[in-house]
Amino acid sequence: MPPYVFFNRDFIPLAEARIGIMTHALHYGTACFEGIRGSQNEDERQVYLFRLKDHYLRLLQSCQIMKITLPYGVDELCQLTEKLVQLSGYQEDIYIRPLAYKSSQAIGVRLHDLEDDLLIYVATLPAYLDTDKGVSCCISTWRRIGDNMIPPRAKITGLYVNSALAKTEAVESGLDEGIMLTHDGHVSEGSGENSFLVTQGRLVTPSASDNILLGITRDSRFVLCQDTGGAIKGAGRVDFFAGHGPKARGFAFKLWESGKLYLLILKFQDGGRI
Numbered sequence: 379m380p381p382y383v384f385f386n387r388d389f390i391p392l393a394e395a396r397i398g399i400m401t402h403a404l405h406y407g408t409a410c411f412e413g414i415r416g417s418q419n420e421d422e423r424q425v426y427l428f429r430l431k432d433h434y435l436r437l438l439q440s441c442q443i444m445k446i447t448l449p450y451g452v453d454e455l456c457q458l459t460e461k462l463v464q465l466s467g468y469q470e471d472i473y474i475r476p477l478a479y480k481s482s483q484a485i486g487v488r489l490h491d492l493e494d495d496l497l498i499y500v501a502t503l504p505a506y507l508d509t510d511k512g513v514s515c516c517i518s519t520w521r522r523i524g525d526n527m528i529p530p531r532a533k534i535t536g537l538y539v540n541s542a543l544a545k546t547e548a549v550e551s552g553l554d555e556g557i558m559l560t561h562d563g564h565v566s567e568g569s570g571e572n573s574f575l576v577t578q579g580r581l582v583t584p585s586a587s588d589n590i591l592l593g594i595t596r597d598s599r600f601v602l603c604q605d606t607g608g609a610i611k612g613a614g615r616v617d618f619f620a621g622h623g624p625k626a627r628g629f630a631f632k633l634w635e636s637g638k639l640y641l642l643i644l645k646f647q648d649g650g651r652i
């Protein structure tokens with residue numbers, strides 16, 4: 379079965395989905411997206427999509443900021459996605475990428491007076507960070523972009539240049555990930571994941587005001603900790619370094635993969651700076 383995508387309001391084979399070279403979003407980063415994991419359950423032979431509705435609620439919020447109007451509500455978006463997953467017929471863990479974008483073939487920096495469109499595709503994708511071998515990271519020299527510049531709580535494609543700069547800086551320095559600080563020096567997040575610190579039996583994490591994406595996994599962590607009576611502190615501006623010697627420093631990145639929650643403890647190299 380050829381891979382199918384949702385494109386131009388229709389389900390078509392991937393090979394037939396093409397966008398024009400003048401597409402506004404391609405030139406100006408005027409699009410927003412989601413990354414939705416689906417876990418294959420071997421026993422039941424079906425794929426479970428992780429918090430699908432919440433992902434689409436966030437997409438619609440991003441669209442509002444980007445002045446993108448989609449002809450679909452949350453329920454329709456979920457139904458379209460479920461149908462696409464069925465059509466795609468993957469028998470393994472999957473990754474779903476919806477992209478809402480400014481589709482006009484037009485030159486000119488703006489958000490208004492442009493056409494909008496939506497595409498969705500399904501792919502396989504390994505874990506963003508290798509949880510088996512552990513993750514090395516640094517504090518990035520790139521600062522997290524501010525809420526009044528491009529709001530990081532929206533998954534806007536153009537904003538991800540900020541993440542890409544931090545990620546490549548880290549990788550080219552021989553590390554796996556760069557953690558960005560806010561302009562005033564508070565820990566924000568990694569290039570593609572929220573950050574947590576385990577300290578004195580508590581799990582603390584930066585707040586919305588620290589220019590983070592309000593991660594759905596992050597939210598699940600809050601829910602799980604409350605469910606199990608665990609101690610979690612949704613701290614405001616968390617200084618991850620206060621009161622800890624270099625050896626005590628560690629970040630916990632949590633990732634959902636295959637329906638399991640992984641907690642990664644990251645140790646900093648040589649004092650944590652590059």
Ligand SMILES: Cc1ncc(COP(=O)(O)O)c(C=O)c1O
Binds near residue numbers: 590592593595
């Ligand atoms: C910058 C950034 N922060 C955090 C996350 C984690 O978000 P979620 O848990 O909703 O997947 C992502 C995921 O794509 C991200 O790109």
